[in-house]
Amino acid sequence: MDSTPGPTHTGPGVHLVVDVEKPCAGYALVRVLGDLDVTTAAHLGSRLGECVVDPCTIVLDLREVPFVGCAALSVIDAAADFLHSRGERLVVICGPQARRALAVSGVDRRVAVLSV
Template identity: 35%
Template sequence: MLEFTPSRVTCRAGNVVKHAGGDVVVGQEAAPLTRHLRVHQDGGHTVLEFRGEIDIAAAAEIGPHLDALTGHPGCRIVIDLRPVEFFDCSGLRLLHRARHRVHVHGGRLALVCAHPLTLRILRITGLSRLLPPQPTLEAALGRPGAASGSH
């Protein structure tokens, strides 16, 4: 199935076909895996964007995808919590599991979080020491000149 707009075509697989100066460019657009998880690639990193309310039901949806994405040697993962509206102990469990799995496989895990209440939960539980939150995706990706720092 193809969807057409004046400047782009999207096929069922999520590939986006754009015209760039007469050339056709095919790229992968971020597609939601679940209602609470969107995954995309950025600079050699797999970015897992948690969305909405991360509670026990959301964790049950996200868990299998998180396990699949964090189970590869040398994986480079960023978990982005900026679109999260609610975050409880189920979300903390997901972060801890991701950190453990990435560490066991010799990978790298970074966290993006700027929401004051979520930052407070991370700090109170001590998870912010194990997985220091970065304020922006650019900082988590380690891009030069990106503002970084943990809260």
């Protein structure tokens, strides 16, 4: 199992950790801790970009994300589009707040969502 601890993205009032784990061939687990907003969305995009170098299904774990803003939703949507174009999937595991953001934005129609 390959695991890449995520660098912490910090700034004034900003703290985000994105860990990437590759438990087996063809899968990547991306765990996120912290708010996903305009100041952290690019960091998420960068970490997702690392995963798509090799063909895989990405499981994006947002259970520890209290807020998902429009910029982050755009990053998630773009990742889903890219994976779909290669016949791959993005699966999102999330709590009620992230689930609502995915639903309101329509991103939930483009990714598999498991709400816990």
